[in-house]
Amino acid sequence: MKVLYNDGHVGEIDDAAEELHVIRHTAAHILAQAIKRLYPEAKFAYGPATENGFYYDVDLGDTKINTEDFSALEAEMKKITKENLKIETFELSRDEAIKLMEERGETYKVEHIGDLDPAERITFYKQGEYIDMCVGPHLLYTKGVKAFKLTGVSGAYWKADKNNKMLTRVNGTAFATKDELEQHLKMLEEAEKRDHRKIGREMELFMMSDFGPGSPFWLPNGMAVRNALTDYWHEMMVKFNYEEVLTPQILSRSLWETSGHWDHYKENMYTTSVDEEDFAIKPMNCPGACLIYKNRPRSYRDLPLKLAEAGLDHRYEMKGALHGLFRVREFTQDDAHIFIRPDQITEQVADASHLITAYYAQFGFPYRVELSTRPENSMGSDEDWERAEQGLKDALESMGIDYVLNEGDGAFYGPKIDFHLTDCLGRSWQCGTIQLDFQLPHNFELEYVDSDGTKKQPIMIHRAGFGSFDRFIGILTEHYEGKFPVWLAPCQVKVLPVSEKSREYAHEVAGALQAAGIRVKVDNRDEKIGYKIREARSLDRVPYMLIIGEKEVEAHNISVRDRSNETVQSTLDAFIAKVSKENDERLG
Secondary structure (H helix, E strand, O other): OEEEOOOOOEEEOOOHHHHHHHHHHHHHHHHHHHHHHHOOOOEEOOOOEOOOOEEEEEEOOOOOOOHHHHHHHHHHHHHHHHHOOEEEEEEEOHHHHHHHHHHOOOHHHHHHHHHOOOOOOEEEEEEOOEEEEOOOOEOOEHHHOOEEEEEEEEEEEHHHOOOOOEEEEEEEEEEOOHHHHHHHHHHHHHHHHOOHHHHHHHOOOEEOOOOOOOOOEEOHHHHHHHHHHHHHHHHHHHHOOOEEOOOOOEEEHHHHHHHOHHHHOHHHOEEEEEOOEEEEEOOOOHHHHHHHHOOOOOEHHHOOEEEEEEEEEEOOOOHHHOEOOOEOOEEEEEEEEEEEOHHHHHHHHHHHHHHHHHHHHHHOOOEEEEEEOOOOOOOOOHHHHHHHHHHHHHHHHHOOOOOEEEOOOOEOOEOEEEEEEEOOOOOEEEEEEEEEEOHHHHHOOOOEEOOOOOEEOOEEEEEEOOOOHHHHHHHHHHHHOOOOOOOOOOOOEEEEEOOHHHHHHHHHHHHHHHHOOOOEEEOOOOOOHHHHHHHHHHOOOOOEEEEEOHHHHHHOOEEEEEOOOOEEEEOHHHHHHHHHHHHHHHHO
8 A cells, every 4th residue: 555654755555454544544634624624613633543443533612513414424525535635745844833723723733733842843734625734644645545434423622631621522433445344333233232331221230320420330130240250250369379358448648659659640549638638549459469568577488479459449530431331430450469589570470371361261252462561761770671571571482372562561660461352343452461560669668588588679560360340341241242151140040930820839949049059030020921031031131041830830840941042841950950060160
């Protein structure tokens, strides 16, 4: 594909991902040009390509754009592509750039120029009457954008700052071919069907309230799922030799100053005052783990010290960014902090990787791995960083895990490994992470007595597998479309009596299932059996339905119908053994 760079030269790219990025970037400019034609008063902010498409943030004054306006916008965009406008680029000095944008009424662009480094080049792209400040690259002509679709509209603060004006964000996507676009749109339709917020309402898993924005209310069915996942987590902590701890919700300002969060993370923290002292509700669990480590003297023989915590955390997120269980202000982190000697890096990183990959194997998630190395703003010695990065590489290679090197994207306190799982729709989710940290042990003056009697500083590993219980349940809900595996289902068995004559036996069956530790409900409503079956399958999504009619009462057995709608006769004991076995299979 031929593309136009901002220095005016035409280059060739043959990487599919780069090509798609250029197509989407050009589509964002075509969208902006279409908006300007239909809404001449529009003023533009940012309009980048993204992983899944593109968007443009625009100030329309008192005018509103909604999805009903998309057909007109898309028609104008198609007109622009058919005009086959040549795309050109040019560079201006800072003063010339400001003058041009002021003449065109682009106040946000003028402000953006003021934020740029004085040494930075200011380049523009032009297509027909439309001019946009941009670094490119772009296609050579507008006809190169052949397949696009507008997908949504939302609000977005200028510069992502809640103190600034709320702009209109128009989202879209574009692909190289119409077939690829069609395939993507079908995936979006399927994703809409699987939306965990919709399924959460239907299955009564969780709710949200304006009285606590971004804080899930877990309903009885959702708590059943959450408890089952938490039980699995507890069992895995035992299997991988972790010790569980729990740290306080509210801790003093001095702790967060020591950890560095008060200076670098305060805008994301909720603060309060107690006894005329500043406190913060914890946004993360690691400083508390450091205090537990420091609670008594430690020897090299005590390491590794593996502390796991299902810690409830709170972080401020802008209201407009909140999204079901995926973007919340309150969540429970499946956290762990592992304190190690330098010679234990490879061994313990491999152990943490085994745990995370075991999680994903349990749910059938394929995954990819990124290793992020030392960033420019890092702290610590070259020797520490080299040893840490090599330790991560050795751990991944010892397990035979392929990984992509993400140069310079580690945390300032150490390199990290990120695990990106892929769900049934091909969407990628970054959940698991393993991070090496030299900074917090230094800040908290953590020590252990080594074999030679000298005091040494431990290294800290931050490890998460699910990411958070809340978000992971949202991912699982969409992945399974609410049809959870038996061990995770909120209601594992629904007993459906056909008539009044079979209700007594239905409750006897339910009692035996409950005594065996199986989650069961009886549908006692005076509804036709067909209606009960359809609701249990499509709304409640239960793995098993037991149809109890007069024949079952007489034979003292049960009629079992599963999600595939296959029905078989069974004894109650045999069915209990089957479900109990499926429950036990969660640990392999």
